[in-house]
Amino acid sequence: MLRDQRRLIRQRPKAAHLSSRIRIYRAPGGVTIKTLHLTELRTAINDLRAQRGHAAFSWQTSVTGLIKADPILEMRTALDQALEPPSPAYSAGLAQGHPILAIHIQELRNRVVAAWNTSSQIPRDGHANLSYDSATNRITTAGFAYDAAGNQVRALIPGSSNSQRFQYDAANRLANVRTEASVIIARYTYGDSNERLILEEAGVRTYYACDGSAEYTETGGSTTPQWSKTYIYLGARLLSTLTPNGSGQFVQYHHPDRLGTRLVTNAQDTTYFEQQTLPFGTALNESPPAGGTSGQTSRRFTTYDRSLNTGLDYALNRHYDPQQGRFTQVDPIGMDASDMTDPQTLNMYAYCGNDPVNSIDPDGLFFKKLFKAIWKVLKSKWFVIALTVALAVITIGSSAFGWQLARAVLMNIGGNTASTAILIPTGQSVATALGWVASGIQAALAVTSISFSASALLNKAVSFAAGIGTSQTLSVRSSRSRRHSRLESG
Numbered sequence: 001m002l003r004d005q006r007r008l009i010r011q012r013p014k015a016a017h018l019s020s021r022i023r024i025y026r027a028p029g030g031v032t033i034k035t036l037h038l039t040e041l042r043t044a045i046n047d048l049r050a051q052r053g054h055a056a057f058s059w060q061t062s063v064t065g066l067i068k069a070d071p072i073l074e075m076r077t078a079l080d081q082a083l084e085p086p087s088p089a090y091s092a093g094l095a096q097g098h099p100i101l102a103i104h105i106q107e108l109r110n111r112v113v114a115a116w117n118t119s120s121q122i123p124r125d126g127h128a129n130l131s132y133d134s135a136t137n138r139i140t141t142a143g144f145a146y147d148a149a150g151n152q153v154r155a156l157i158p159g160s161s162n163s164q165r166f167q168y169d170a171a172n173r174l175a176n177v178r179t180e181a182s183v184i185i186a187r188y189t190y191g192d193s194n195e196r197l198i199l200e201e202a203g204v205r206t207y208y209a210c211d212g213s214a215e216y217t218e219t220g221g222s223t224t225p226q227w228s229k230t231y232i233y234l235g236a237r238l239l240s241t242l243t244p245n246g247s248g249q250f251v252q253y254h255h256p257d258r259l260g261t262r263l264v265t266n267a268q269d270t271t272y273f274e275q276q277t278l279p280f281g282t283a284l285n286e287s288p289p290a291g292g293t294s295g296q297t298s299r300r301f302t303t304y305d306r307s308l309n310t311g312l313d314y315a316l317n318r319h320y321d322p323q324q325g326r327f328t329q330v331d332p333i334g335m336d337a338s339d340m341t342d343p344q345t346l347n348m349y350a351y352c353g354n355d356p357v358n359s360i361d362p363d364g365l366f367f368k369k370l371f372k373a374i375w376k377v378l379k380s381k382w383f384v385i386a387l388t389v390a391l392a393v394i395t396i397g398s399s400a401f402g403w404q405l406a407r408a409v410l411m412n413i414g415g416n417t418a419s420t421a422i423l424i425p426t427g428q429s430v431a432t433a434l435g436w437v438a439s440g441i442q443a444a445l446a447v448t449s450i451s452f453s454a455s456a457l458l459n460k461a462v463s464f465a466a467g468i469g470t471s472q473t474l475s476v477r478s479s480r481s482r483r484h485s486r487l488e489s490g
Contacts, residue, residue, distance in 0.1 A: 038063040038071055041105070044112045045078050051116075052082045052287045069094050072104050079108060083115055125278040126325045127156070137347045139324070150330040150348070158311030158323040166328065174319050174328070177310045186310050194317045194332075201309045212305075231299075236362065238299060258360070260301045275300050279356035281313065281322025303362045315364030326351055333365055 042063075046056045057078035061070040072094055080086075091103050131140045138146050143163045145154035149172060157164050164185065169175040173194060177186040189198035199206045207216040207225050213233065216225035230242040238261060242249045245268075255263040259279065265272040273295035276284035281301040288294050298306050304313035304320060313320040318329040330348035331337040338345040344353040352359035 038075075038105075041075065041108060041112070042078075044116075045075060045082075045108075048112055048116055049078065049082045050290055054082050055290075057081075069100065072100065072108070075108055079111060083111065086111060123278075123282060123284065125280045125282045126323050130324070137349055152328040155321065155324070155328065158321065164310065172329070172332075177312070186307060196314060199307075201307060236303065238303075241297075254297070259356075260303075261297055261299060264295065264297060277301050280325035280351065281320070283322075302360050315361070317364040320351065320364065325354075325356075327364060331365065337365070 042057075042059055049055070049057060057074075059071075059074060061068075061074050063071050076090060086107075091101070091107060093101060094104050127141075129141075130144075132138065133140050136146075136150070138144075138150070139152075139155075141156075143154065143156045143161075144152065147153050147168075149168075151168050151172065152166060153168075154163050154165050156162070163180055165178045165180065165182075167175050167178065169190075171190070173190050174188055176184050176188065178184055185201070187198075187200040188196055191197050195208075195212070197208055199208070203220060205218040205225075206228070207218075208214070209216065213231045214227070215229040217228040218225050227244065231238060232240045232242065237256065238254045240251055240253045242251055244250070250266065250268060252264050252266045254261040255265065259277050259281075261275065263272060263274050271293050272291075273293045274289060275296050277300055278284065281304075283296070283300065285296075298308070300306060301313060301322065304315050306313045306322075311321070311323065312328070313322060315327070317332055318327050320327050326347075326349040328349075334348070337348070342353065344350060344355070347354070352361040
């Protein structure tokens, strides 16, 4: 039997890896035995049980004195409850009155270490290896293909080695997803925009109303849609969902982190579940925490709606593949989404400039980092000053032009210079007035036509400057003309 001399192992503090608790004992005869103190092994088993959502096991047997079969059998039971019985089975020879072999302890230790390492390993955030065309940024790995418009028409199924195919309608929107055998997995119907109206998957038709905040479903041959879910928002933030529950409603509350809904709770039975997502959208389907349940929602990554059948996220204006970490189509904005100072924006398939840690893309059009930069400009004091100047230019220009127009009309209908001067105070010259009006028009265009493109914003600024330059040039020419007239009359 394993006697006390084999348990002369000092207690070590709990470490991150179970291997740090190993102590090697060289048994008589030169046979090396790796064993783990039973108390430490019990602690490790309870740690694993907690990770898998099980309560701590209540140990009933003593581990003092001679080590008997009972504590080993008890640890097997505690471990099997968390991991299921092993295959192949445990080593034979463990029974009352029989010697306790080192393998009986070592195999328990090996199971704990293997299960802990497997459950603790963070999965890869997307495909392990993809190759790209440096000229088009399209994926060239086997299983992927694109059409002439840059739409992805074939891609590996997320989490699989098989491919699925995409078809698009005349408006360049994803119409259906098929298997390699041309079996339809999903079919989409849209309105006059990119807003999805109907989704057909797995024999269920889902109708989207109220900008996608309400869902109605039909199953099989039914032609009567039934309300299935309502999403409650505060601005762009999802607060809760309502689903039918007999004669009432089942309410779930969504608690987000920066990537989407992280925690879902409810007031009816006070249960909750957690869903974690890596930066590019890969789901971390971990075991539920202590006191929690298992569950997931379709809107787990930013504001996108994820399909369990295709693995794609509906991103309002195009679809996103979390395993690729990119969109399946180029940005509908086109090159207006690019910024020559940031080469990442030249990739029209990229998700938020390949910086998902600091940015999100809520609608598949443009990454939020640039929106924040533009909003910062709009709130800056210099923009406020520029806007004030522009409005002043428009007001002054309009007034000057109005004065000169009225004066010209009066003179044309028979008024002389003296009477006109009395009725209309002499303002600036017509040329100067027209120059101010031109400046005002350019200012209005620069202010009201600001686009989300940095180049367009620069063009407007140049136009505004050109307007001011035109005003100054006309004013100088007018001044020279008046001086020349005075010289001639003199």
